[in-house]
Every structure is written in structure tokens, then in C-alpha cells.
Amino acid sequence: MTSLEKPTEDDTAHDSRAVTEAALFEAFGGVRGMVETVLPGLLFVSIFTINKNLHQSAIAALVVSLLLVAVRLVRRDTVKHAFSGVFGVAFGVVFAMMTGNAKDFYLPGMLYTLGLALAYIVTTLAGVPLIGLMLGPVFKENLSWRTRNPGRKKAYAKASWAWGLILLAKCAVLFPLYWWADTTQLGWVLIALKIPPFLLAVWLTWVFLAKAPAPIDVFAEMEAQEAEEKAREQAARGESAS
Template identity: 70%
Template sequence: MTSVDKPTDQVRQEGDSQQDSDTKAVTQAALLDAFGGVRGTVETMVPGLLFVMIYTVNRDLHSAAIAALSVSVLLVIVRLARRDTVKHAFSGVFGVAVGVAFALFTGNAKDFYLPGMVYGLGLGLAFFVSALVGYPLLGILLGPIFRENLSWRTRNPGRKKAYVKASFAWGTIFLAKAAILFPLYWWADTAQLGWVLIALKLPPMVLAVYFTWLFLAKAPPPIDVFAEMEAEELAEQAAKAATERAAAAERGEA
């Protein structure tokens, strides 16, 4: 049966199904690009894992710090050699470098993890507060990737609602993680804190990304403001060309 022979309702259902599939695919690709995917998250785990492993064995802050910083730089070099995206790797190097500098400055190996913990707490609060005030941080971060910028705020209320829900999910997960880690910072030793941090690295991130995908996949598709601007520019150019042709024709008749 061809599409001409199919009932109108069936054709419409198939079209809606295809649109939903395309929206989910675009959402998944955008999330992978924004958060680095599983590979990016694993790469951010490796330096911390190496740090806690070495420190657990020899209790030497300097060797553990040097190893963690060295492997984070090596991961960037590998990505550069393969011409892969390096933004997540560079952010990992920066985070490790700050942790190493802080731990060496205080002389407390546990402080290697403190900057990342404070950053996670701040990020959780930012997600939560931004959702409460109607400017969900996730929408601000993902808007350019979806080519919608901030059009979801005024032109796509269903999408704004999805961003609010997703931002609340991220905020809740980050704050719950902080509620576990900060008591351990005071009560546990460096090795114990490090292993808990490693264990809590990937699962919360995967859960947050899953909730984001779930909410956005059910939301209306993004409004491509870049395509709109390009269409407007082409229309202006066509109108200008038509005006010039009309003026040229009038001069020819005169």
C-alpha cells in the first residue's frame, strides 16, 4: 500500500511517530555533545581514580597528585592526536589542576577533592534556583546546541516546562550528592572519601542525563531560530534583488 492509498489518520500517525523519533535522536545527540557522553564522564573519573589508588597504597600526596595531573594531560593529548572534541578533556585538566594545587597548598590530600565538591554544590544550587525563577539553567546551556537559543522562554512553553523539570532533576541529584560527600569530607579519611567520590561519579550523571532526555523527548521540538534568521536574510536579499531588477527595468523603458 502506498502513502496515497493509506487512510489520512494512519499517514498522520506515521508522520507524528517519525517526528517523535527524530526529536529523540536530536535530543540524544545534543545531550552527548553537551555533557561529553559516557566517554567524557569516564575520562573525568580516571585522574581521580588514579589519585585515590596511589594515595591508598603509599599515602604520598605528591606522587598521587603528579600522577593524576599527568594522566589528565595525557587524555587531552590523545584527543588532540585523534582530532576529537577536547572541550570536556580540557575542563577535566583544569579541574584536576585546581584540586592538585589546593591539596599541595594546604598539605591535606583530602583537599584534592574539595574544589570539585564545592563546584558540584554550587552547580546544584544554580540548577535549582534557576528553575525556580523561570530561567532553567539547562535551557540556557542546551539552547544554542538545539539552535533555539532562548526562544523556549516566550515561544515554546511546553519546552520551557521540560527544561524546568530537567533543571530541578539536575539540582536535586547534585544537592543529594553534596549531602553525602560533605559529611564524609569531615568524618572519613582521604581514601574513603576518594572511593565514595569515584562511586558517585558516573551513576548520578547518567541518571540526570536520562531524566533530561526523558523530559525533552516528550516536549515540543525546538524552534530553529538560526534557520529563521537565515530565511529572513534570504528573503531580504531576494526582495532587494527584485527591487533592483524592477528599477533596472524602469530605467530601460525610460
Template identity: 50%
Template structure:
């Protein structure tokens, strides 16, 4: 593995880190996914009191990006994430007849993230570093050669643990009490605003850390372990398959002889 000397301009690294943080946590699409489906559900349910109509309305909204990507012949793999999450929540809500179950999937997912981030910080493999290391060109040097960044990534990861814990402490009591309207309002309020606060605090922590030690990623790929090469090949194959699916023409029916 070949290395370049650490950048002398920490401010540039901080600016790149801010942009990378926003992208790592979904960017503009992430903000939309956090807000619009739940907003549509709670508005429609408040008006109609119909779980099915509300669920289908929210699910229909998530299909718009899929249609847009199909029309532009782009890959569908990122669009399917939002559809799957909302679809599972809609199915549970409709089958149970309980509107609060529309939010249950995302709430459980938040608990999973809470545990994952906390465990990663405790074992000194903070997920924030795992996600941002390759994006910032430092790969995993922050863990083995840059203790200051390891400490910063660990501290920033705890910021996200606190965010997920705050959401759980507010949302689950409302869910158990059956307060559907307040649950929907809280879900929206605890979406983008705290998310932006967590990103800002993470950026603030990382901007004060030592700059990343850059690595030559091309050399890294050549020295990857076989299992890493296999994982990369699988990722490339999946992305290629989604791209082919999105760009392939619709087959025409054969005429009967």
C-alpha cells in the same frame, strides 16, 4: 528572525535531544574526567599513603589527552579544563598535606552548579534550555514561544539540582570526617551512574514536551546585538589561538655566530 514550523515528528526531536544531552554534559570525555583521575588518586594513595605521589599520578593522567591533542595538532582548550581542575586539587592536597583536599575543588564546583541550576530554574531561565536550545536549533524560542518546552526544561533542570544536592549531602560529611578512602569511593560511585540517570530522566521529560520551534541561525547571527557579536568574536578568537598553539611548530634555537 525567521522561523520554521515545529517538527511533526516529536520522536526525532527526542532522539536528537538524548544525543545532545550526552554531548552537552561532556560525552565520553566527561565520563572519563569524572572517573579516572579520582580513581588513580585513591588507588595510589591506598597503596603508598603519599599525598604528593597520588596527586602527581592523577595529574599525569590528565596530561595524556593534552599530549594526544598536541601530537594530532588539535585545539587544546577542551583538554585544559580537566588539567586545571585536577591541578588545583592536587596543589591544595600537596600544600595542605590532607589527601581529602584533592577532591575539594570538584566538590565546591558541584555546589556552584547546584546554586546556578536552582537559581536559573527559579527565575525561569533553566540552564538546560540555555545549553540545549542552540544545539537543537531552537535557540531561545522555548522561552518566548513554546511554554511547554519551558516547563520541560525547568523540570529537567531540577533533576540536575537534585543530583548535585545528593552528591553534596554524601561527599561533604565524608570530607569533614577525613574518610579519604570512602570519600574517593563515593566520589567515583556518584560520578557516572547518577550522571547517566540524570541524563535519562532529562531526556524522558523533554521527549514528552512539544517539539522545538526551529530558527534560522544564519538570520539570527545577522540580527545579533553588538554585545552578542562581540562575545562570538571573542570565542572564535580564543578557539583560533588555541588551534594555532597546538599546530605551530616548535621553534629551533638559533645557532651562535
């Protein structure tokens, strides 16, 4: 191999960033996942703003969530993000219908956000940052970063802190509004806070991981180990036959 054919440090760094971007895109659903997250809530608050009809707003949000899942099923795409949206909307519809308070449509999602923020912080304090648990399989490193890649564990911890604090800040805005604002005000603020905090957290995760050591591909290691064992077995059989 000539010097021209050898990968440079810039090429390696670029490849690492590209792999990180692809993994984050897969893990968090990309643009389509964001649309599926925002659309049901946007439809609910839009209809409720116009006619103040809880039932029509809730049913419309649930129907569009189911349609998004159906489209993914027809296209044979990954449905985890669309399904999570359906469950979130369904819980919101049940809460709102049971209490008769349209603001309760948003309550399950707000509680989920608070719980997720605490999960990011608690798991990081426990030494197993949630972002690492989520992205480890995507990067084919599983939990190898915990004991074999301290630089990567540190990056996951920073990213989990970022997610936890950003989501806590979001909750600090939304919960007072739940008590003091009306349904339309809460709904529009919630829609406005759907994407920007998410994008900030994803961007910070990308920054931390792009600067971290490369992941250890444990699947490739296992395959190499299996190939080595097969080679030893074949060699042993050859010696026995001779």
C-alpha cells in the same frame, strides 16, 4: 507525495528522540567524557590507597589529565571536557599541596558540585533554567524557548530541578564524609558517585525533552529571513530596471 512517503507521528517522535539523544551526547561528552572525568580521581585514590603518598598520587592524576587533553588535541577532537578535567585536577592538586591534607584534593570538585547544584535551582526559580541555557545553542534554538516555546521551557525547568536536586543529594553524602571519613574512604565513595547520579540526571533530561515540543530553529529562521530580503531586493531592482 503518497501516504507511504509521509512521515508518521511515530517517525516524527523517533526523530525528535534521536536529535535529543545526539544533543545530550554532545553537550555532556558521552562515554569518553565520563571516562575523562573519572580516570584522574580514580588514579589518585588508587595510588594513595596503596602508598599514602600525596605527591605521587597528585602528580599521577595531573599527568593523566594532561595526557587526555593531548590525545584529544592530536585527534583534533573537542577538548572542552578534557580541559575542564585538567582544571579540576589542577585546583585539587594545589589545594592538597598547600594544606598537606590529601582530602583537599577532592574539595574544589565538591565545592564546584555544590555551586552547580545551586546554579541549577536559582536559575530555574529566576525563569531561565540552566539546562536551557546550556542546550539551547546545541538545539539551534538559543533562547527562543523562553518566550516562544512554553512547553519546552517547562521541560528545561523540570530537567534543571532534577540536576539541582540530584547534585544536592550527592553533596549531602560527600561533605559529611569530607569531615569524618579518611581520604581513601572519601575517595572511593566519590568515585562511586561520579557516574550513577550523572546518568540519572541525563536520563531524566532526555525523558523531559523527548516529551517536549520540538525546538524552534532560530538559525533556519534567520537564513529564511535573509533569503526573503534578498529576493525582495532583487525584485525591487528588477522593477527599477524595467
